[in-house]
Amino acid sequence: MSLSHLAKLSGKELIAAIARDYAGRVAVTSSFGAESAVLLDLVAQVDPSLPVIFLDTDELFDETVQYRAVLEAKLGLTNVIVVRPTDEDRKDAEELWRTDIDRCCELRKVRPLAKAVAGFEALIDGRKRAHGAERDALGTIQLSGGVVKVSPLANWDGDQIEAHFVARDLPRHPLVAQGYRSIGCWPCTRPTKPGESPRAGRWAGSAKTECGIHTAPLGAKD
Numbered sequence: 129m130s131l132s133h134l135a136k137l138s139g140k141e142l143i144a145a146i147a148r149d150y151a152g153r154v155a156v157t158s159s160f161g162a163e164s165a166v167l168l169d170l171v172a173q174v175d176p177s178l179p180v181i182f183l184d185t186d187e188l189f190d191e192t193v194q195y196r197a198v199l200e201a202k203l204g205l206t207n208v209i210v211v212r213p214t215d216e217d218r219k220d221a222e223e224l225w226r227t228d229i230d231r232c233c234e235l236r237k238v239r240p241l242a243k244a245v246a247g248f249e250a251l252i253d254g255r256k257r258a259h260g261a262e263r264d265a266l267g268t269i270q271l272s273g274g275v276v277k278v279s280p281l282a283n284w285d286g287d288q289i290e291a292h293f294v295a296r297d298l299p300r301h302p303l304v305a306q307g308y309r310s311i312g313c314w315p316c317t318r319p320t321k322p323g324e325s326p327r328a329g330r331w332a333g334s335a336k337t338e339c340g341i342h343t344a345p346l347g348a349k350d
């Protein structure tokens with residue numbers, strides 16, 4: 129299928145087009161983090177029954193797990209799917225964030241998500257260029273191993289995100305008030321300081337900037 133008709137779309141229009149073109153073959157992935165409410169609100173407006181995959185690494189902040197339930201109810205999402213690492217992988221990853229963050233992310237994030245999204249031909253995520261690093265040149269549509277990766281908010285800046293929160297009266301992740309602007313697992317996330325990029329608090333002090341779920345060729349193949 130040609131994707132050229134999608135190239136100029138973003139936000140809700142892009143989600144609607146993908147939901148139509150890939151009906152039954154599209155899923156959303158969400159961390160239910162600091163800015164996730166915006167993408168999820170747009171998804172809910174298009175189709176609240178779209179599958180939304182939430183990866184619980186077993187190392188999340190309690191606030192994230194609670195926020196997931198709050199957002200799910202507020203937005204009326206009816207198909208949130210919680211995926212977790214296997215018991216064996218969780219055992220192998222015990223305290224691994226202290227010594228090998230790449231392996232820990234592989235076991236707690238990439239493996240379970242790979243299983244969860246297998247067979248889906250389009251994956252919608254909340255990445256944005258404004259978050260910098262590998263996301264600097266992010267497009268709204270990318271092709272990866274035959275799977276269409278869709279980032280409807282790729283060209284949204286922080287002001288647009290904030291305006292959407294206000295306009296739609298969206299609940300905030302509880303940790304945002306403590307200075308967290310990008311929220312992952314508790315051992316690998318700290319609040320950001322003034323002037324830092326939103327993701328500077330992720331794996332701070334290491335060269336790592338992505339966990340791998342957006343860079344690995346996940347989806348379809350089934």
Ligand code: SF4
Binds near residue numbers: 185228229315
């Ligand atoms: S973000 Fe940290 S704790 Fe979470 S899976 Fe990656 S290394 Fe492990």
